[in-house]
Amino acid sequence: MIAVEKWTGEEALLLRSVMRLSVRAFAANLGISPRSVSYWQKNRDAVCRPAMAQILDLTLSKCSPEEQEAFRVRLAALRGEPTATNDVARPSPCSVVSHTFLPVYLGERIAPLFAAGLPRAAGPGGLEQRVLPAGHRLAHASTLHLYSCGVAVVHLEELKHVDNLTELAVWRYGNYQREPAWVSDRLSLLLAQHSQAPAAGPSPTPQYMLSAYELREHSWTGAGLDTALQLLTTPSVLVDRQNPANVVPLRPGMEDAKFRDGWTHPEALQFGGGVSRGVAGWSGVAYHPQPHERALPMQQIISLELDVQALWALSAYVLHMIEDGHDPVMPSEYGWRYLRSAYFRLTTARPTESAQHRTMREAILATSELPDRLRAAQDALRDTNS
Incomplete structure (x- = not known):
């Protein structure tokens, strides 16, 4: 069992990374608010309280052997400590x-x-x-x-x-x-x-x-x-x-x-x-x-990224109008309902979706921060039209 003497935001986020979970999924797994995870992202040196440290210890103990090993190796690298590993990896063609x-x-x-x-x-x-x-x-x-x-x-x-x-x-x-x-x-x-x-x-x-x-x-x-x-x-x-x-x-x-x-x-x-x-x-x-x-298939990643980048550019345009001091205006067919529809299509799992596709979709959406931007742009357009 890996012992973490002092849990900080850095170690908590490292655990989230090896578990391959989005902010919301990780928070749900721990039984805490997503705001706590967001707090760790902004305050990586913040020391976790004893009750939270116990939750993180328990979560780590329930991880798979592969996840625990990845956590051990990355934690050692984070602290600048040598790690014992069977793989001697080097740059390669x-x-x-x-x-x-x-x-x-x-x-x-x-x-x-x-x-x-x-x-x-x-x-x-x-x-x-x-x-x-x-x-x-x-x-x-x-x-x-x-x-x-x-x-x-x-x-x-x-x-x-x-x-x-x-x-x-x-x-x-x-x-x-x-x-x-x-x-x-x-x-x-x-x-x-x-x-x-x-x-x-x-x-x-x-x-x-x-x-x-x-x-x-x-x-x-x-x-x-x-x-x-x-x-x-x-x-x-x-x-x-x-x-x-x-x-x-x-x-x-x-x-x-x-x-x-x-x-x-x-x-x-x-x-x-x-x-x-x-x-x-x-x-x-x-x-x-x-x-x-x-x-x-790589084509599934490409298809998702095409829509993610299109919606990122669209939401960026809406939010830039607000930053420039203007009320965001879009054609009615591409207003807040359009963004709401795209948001639910991208964030809702389908019955035929494989586990590989689900983890890929969730990882790309979480790291792109597109869902948050879509919600912000959707709210701005709804306020303008109200």
Whole structure:
């Protein structure tokens, strides 16, 4: 049995991470309010009271042997203590399929592009969408997803073979400089081609990028594979980003140290099961199916992320109007009822949903914080229309 001498918010959140639970699910498991978990996220050094420490001790004792071992290894790494492990993991060559999502809110300007697109089946959020070729010259595949609510999401798919994960991280941050400008130019061109009148409004530039990686050929096992997925999800720990135009690797040996210590991000959530392993974080998702014939298809992760990014951009537009001192106004068909419908579709389990799909969906929604944003945007639109 693992003994935790002093439970703080840091250890409590570490337990939540190895149990692969959302904030609400973890709170329900402990029998406490979700606000307590949110408090730990903001106050990681806060010492838990004796009664809470007993609850956490009991919860840890009920974890599976695999979860307890993961907690032991990560707790030791958190404290800077050596850990005994059978896996000697090191940086290694690997192949990944990179999926990049760049959402842009276009509003009513999307109408001519939407009319020109080919109908596509609605995703998990039930959002009406169409698609056009994006025409990226370097990507293996590129698609422009057009949502009737006014959001366009560019999806780029690229196969990368790298000698180590630091090399992949440098490439990814280079894309942060290249791809948003390309998307802006591409959307401006398409709007000009499909619009009868000159396009009005600001330049259609993505506010952010999100990456999802499917790890394919590699040599990691056990804890080494877990560390690799964590680093794929949060590559910022491998690079120096002081100059965004010239992101470079951190000091030599940094990736070796991360593998040696079994590094993990405290807010990342694992998902999957015996036949697949994945990690979801704020800036990305990493997934390794094993074996392929029984694993969660990567396409299900892509379908969810497309709807998540579209709704994130839509809710961001609504909330930005409030920040700028304006009452949020949307067409009635895309008002608060539209957001409420999408919220329930994304957060409600389906009878045919597998356990792998459920844990993936919950992890992505929790780390993206989309449910909270949808509720806030929904409340703002309802208040405006009342």
